Amino acid sequence: METNYSAEQQAFRDSLRRYLSDKCDQSFIRENWDEVVPHTEELWGNLVEMGVTALLVPEQSGGLGMGMVDMGVVMEELGRRVNPAPVLASCVGATSAAAIYHCNDLLATLADGSKIGTVAFEEADKTLLSWQQPGVSIKSGKLNGTKVRVLDAMAADVLFVTAADGVYLIAADADGVTIEATEIVDGSRRIADVVFEDAAAEKVGELADFAPVIDRLLVGLSADALGAAEMALFTSLEYAKEREQFGVPVGSFQAVQHMLAEMFQQVEMAKAGLHYALWALDDAEAEEGHRAAVLIKAFIAEEFPHVGAEAVQIFGGAGFTWEYDIHLFYKRLLSAELLLGGSDVWLEELARIAIDR
Amino acid sequence: MDYRYPPEAEAFRQQVRGWLEENLTDEVKGLDNRGDIEPDDLLILKGWNKKLAEERMVAISWPEEFGGRAAGVMDQVVLAEEMHRVGAPGPLNPIGLNNIAPSIMTYGTEEQKEQYLKPMLSGEHIWCQGFSEPEAGSDLASLRTRAVEDGDDFVINGQKVWNTLGHYADYCELLVRTDPDAPKHAGISCLLIDMKTPGIDVRPLTTMTGAKEFAEIFFEDVRVPKSALLGPLNQGWMVAMNTLSNERAGIANLHLGVRRKIAGLIDEAKSRVVDGKPLTENPVVRSRLAKAYMMGEMQKAVGDVSIAGAANGEPPGAESSIVKICWTEIEHLVAETSAAVLGADALTDRWGDNRLYTRATSIAGGTTQVNRNIVARRVLGLPKG
Numbered sequence: 080m081e082t083n084y085s086a087e088q089q090a091f092r093d094s095l096r097r098y099l100s101d102k103c104d105q106s107f108i109r110e111n112w113d114e115v116v117p118h119t120e121e122l123w124g125n126l127v128e129m130g131v132t133a134l135l136v137p138e139q140s141g142g143l144g145m146g147m148v149d150m151g152v153v154m155e156e157l158g159r160r161v162n163p164a165p166v167l168a169s170c171v172g173a174t175s176a177a178a179i180y181h182c183n184d185l186l187a188t189l190a191d192g193s194k195i196g197t198v199a200f201e202e203a204d205k206t207l208l209s210w211q212q213p214g215v216s217i218k219s220g221k222l223n224g225t226k227v228r229v230l231d232a233m234a235a236d237v238l239f240v241t242a243a244d245g246v247y248l249i250a251a252d253a254d255g256v257t258i259e260a261t262e263i264v265d266g267s268r269r270i271a272d273v274v275f276e277d278a279a280a281e282k283v284g285e286l287a288d289f290a291p292v293i294d295r296l297l298v299g300l301s302a303d304a305l306g307a308a309e310m311a312l313f314t315s316l317e318y319a320k321e322r323e324q325f326g327v328p329v330g331s332f333q334a335v336q337h338m339l340a341e342m343f344q345q346v347e348m349a350k351a352g353l354h355y356a357l358w359a360l361d362d363a364e365a366e367e368g369h370r371a372a373v374l375i376k377a378f379i380a381e382e383f384p385h386v387g388a389e390a391v392q393i394f395g396g397a398g399f400t401w402e403y404d405i406h407l408f409y410k411r412l413l414s415a416e417l418l419l420g421g422s423d424v425w426l427e428e429l430a431r432i433a434i435d436r
Numbered sequence: 437m438d439y440r441y442p443p444e445a446e447a448f449r450q451q452v453r454g455w456l457e458e459n460l461t462d463e464v465k466g467l468d469n470r471g472d473i474e475p476d477d478l479l480i481l482k483g484w485n486k487k488l489a490e491e492r493m494v495a496i497s498w499p500e501e502f503g504g505r506a507a508g509v510m511d512q513v514v515l516a517e518e519m520h521r522v523g524a525p526g527p528l529n530p531i532g533l534n535n536i537a538p539s540i541m542t543y544g545t546e547e548q549k550e551q552y553l554k555p556m557l558s559g560e561h562i563w564c565q566g567f568s569e570p571e572a573g574s575d576l577a578s579l580r581t582r583a584v585e586d587g588d589d590f591v592i593n594g595q596k597v598w599n600t601l602g603h604y605a606d607y608c609e610l611l612v613r614t615d616p617d618a619p620k621h622a623g624i625s626c627l628l629i630d631m632k633t634p635g636i637d638v639r640p641l642t643t644m645t646g647a648k649e650f651a652e653i654f655f656e657d658v659r660v661p662k663s664a665l666l667g668p669l670n671q672g673w674m675v676a677m678n679t680l681s682n683e684r685a686g687i688a689n690l691h692l693g694v695r696r697k698i699a700g701l702i703d704e705a706k707s708r709v710v711d712g713k714p715l716t717e718n719p720v721v722r723s724r725l726a727k728a729y730m731m732g733e734m735q736k737a738v739g740d741v742s743i744a745g746a747a748n749g750e751p752p753g754a755e756s757s758i759v760k761i762c763w764t765e766i767e768h769l770v771a772e773t774s775a776a777v778l779g780a781d782a783l784t785d786r787w788g789d790n791r792l793y794t795r796a797t798s799i800a801g802g803t804t805q806v807n808r809n810i811v812a813r814r815v816l817g818l819p820k821g
């Protein structure tokens with residue numbers, strides 16, 4: 080039994096971590112904060128070079144043919160640096176969809192990073208529990224309707240769209256496609272509404288086959304959140320050791336110690352659940368992969384906002400300023416809580432799994 | 437990453453399963469091996485313990501010479517899973533087997549090992565742990581029960597408290613102060629004593645559940661031979677702490693019990709109709725049950741980390757403290773969930789009992805606060821206040 084990343088995966092993690100802390104530190108994040116499309120050309124080029132874009136692309140389509148465990152390494156690191164690159168949308172979401180629906184030409188361009196993709200499957204009046212009954216309609220090959228909270232739609236060249244009778248592929252600049260960015264408190268992540276008005280699209284396959292894409296996104300986002308939570312813990316721990324009041328480090332106060340011990344506990348639990356989910360998506364039956372994905376997303380939605388909030392609390396007044404970085408992690412955890420469905424959605428799905436089955 | 441059990445462990449699972457099918461009788465099934473055991477049940481449990489011992493299934497991690505199988509952590513996990521699956525009670529001496537025996541194996545003389553380990557394993561001798569005192573709980577090292585050397589003997593005076601199974605026990609692992617002038621951790625010794633020794637007075641204590649589960653033990657001029665000493669004189673603290681690192685498999689298996697409770701609560705909810713509708717259609721009930729289910733599954737995940745660490749030969753780390761805190765919190769959550777789901781019925785029977793019983797989880801064996809101190813200092817490196 081092994082619950083950790085392998086030696087190669089750890090080496091990969093170390094090189095990513097080094098790169099991100101050298102080239103994409105907090106000043107880069109702040110420059111790009113709230114930019115509708117982040118200035119990530121150089122970053123994207125480097126991620127391509129490190130194999131991130133090709134990771135989940137099957138070997139026969141020119142990719143590395145690796146799995147979610149490897150992608151977990153990437154997502155944790157991006158979360159640690161609240162990085163704005165559209166990896167979750169493109170390298171997890173669109174790439175998984177392209178592989179499932181055998182879009183081989185697209186896969187090659189996703190793998191070499193020349194194209195960025197995303198997946199559009201959420202609608203305003205539905206939770207993800209009913210993603211299989213989309214309201215976006217299709218008539219003589221044309222899409223009509225609106226998708227919401229589409230990850231990195233502004234950066235995307237192509238979108239996979241769930242519609243009434245199947246999954247469609249469409250170019251972001253096609254006629255009849257309008258993309259409107261939504262500003263959220265977490266300026267390190269971008270989402271948008273996408274409106275389709277008689278937009279001609281190509282059907283790539285059936286809706287039911289799309290399910291693993293969502294499971295992978297849930298786990299990818301959870302891995303990102305774990306990275307952010309680890310840094311929230313680490314950053315506030317360092318602060319607690321340095322900041323002095325009453326002539327002693329504030330980290331010597333038991334109230335503060337127990338906050339940090341509790342945050343550590345939540346982070347360790349999440350890590351355990353996340354690693355299991357990564358493995359289950361690669362190596363267990365689809366049903367078990369789904370269960371594990373829902374478990375970790377629900378846990379993160381329930382517990383991680385509190386980890387971020389406690390980290391802010393440990394910084395006192397400094398924690399409430401724009402200047403200190405701790406709010407960046409807090410905001411990343413808030414968006415991880417609520418994007419792709421919050422605990423209301425995923426606890427209900429767990430109820431279906433645990434009670435109704 | 438790989439969460440599959442190795443094939444040898446799966447083969448052992450089949451072996452255990454077959455043996456349990458043949459040997460577990462209805463009379464034994466579901467009996468509780470802890471707490472306030474009825475005299476009739478105690479007899480049945482002793483018989484069951486003997487059967488387990490003959491099959492070398494009591495303490496499989498022990499060396500073969502003492503009745504174990506020298507089994508690794510994966511086999512221990514598999515055994516616990518299989519016993520749980522069919523409701524087979526564990527052996528009678530969990531504290532003796534898990535906490536006291538490892539110290540005897542590490543520090544005991546050949547005579548002590550010979551004399552104590554086998555009867556402990558077979559359930560013939562019940563053991564208790566005499567650590568806590570009225571004035572020394574979390575601050576265990578401030579204990580005052582004294583043992584004074586007198587010729588070939590120690591003479592013991594003092595009082596212990598909250599000693600689980602104290603009133604059933606044949607033997608006791610006792611912490612005493614042997615050097616009152618030394619710094620507090622350095623003046624403690626560990627003794628293995630016969631509970632029938634004159635001068636020992638055991639009074640059962642009733643817990644808040646009404647059970648007689650632990651006891652207080654009074655010592656008045658109790659004379660034991662010097663051969664009762666376990667490990668070096670005045671090194672009792674080290675001897676006692678040795679046990680704590682040996683509990684990894686047990687701690688990693690804590691999810692088994694709590695997940696079974698959660699499954700039981702879900703079944704109970706499924707069997708109820710309220711206001712003309714199945715209770716499990718009530719959204720509040722669904723979300724509370726789902727949260728308990730989620731936490732139970734996360735407990736398994738943290739347990740797996742601990743198991744994998746042990747299986748890969750990594751030294752025990754902070755994760756044991758974490759696994760234990762998580763478990764106590766989940767036990768509390770399940771107890772509260774039973775109230776949210778069953779309403780006033782949660783005041784009765786097993787859920788009422790469980791609501792009370794689970795208060796002990798965050799107190800016994802080191803309180804949650806003390807465990808958080810350990811995490812803060814040893815893992816997070818925070819300065820002492």
Ligand SMILES: Cc1cc2nc3c(=O)[nH]c(=O)nc-3n(C[C@H](O)[C@H](O)[C@H](O)COP(=O)(O)OP(=O)(O)OC[C@H]3O[C@@H](n4cnc5c(N)ncnc54)[C@H](O)[C@@H]3O)c2cc1C
Nearest residue numbers: 565566567568573574598599600796799800801802803805
């Ligand atoms: C069911 C059960 C079985 C037990 N079995 C045994 C047994 O077999 N043998 C045995 O020797 N003992 C046994 N005990 C005793 C147990 O080990 C002690 O109760 C425990 O260590 C706590 O000590 P205390 O009760 O004196 O509480 P105290 O130490 O007095 O603690 C009181 C409160 O203060 C808090 N506190 C104490 N110190 C600190 C600190 N430094 N920082 C923050 N908070 C602190 C505690 O968390 C607690 O909330 C058992 C207890 C129970 C409930």
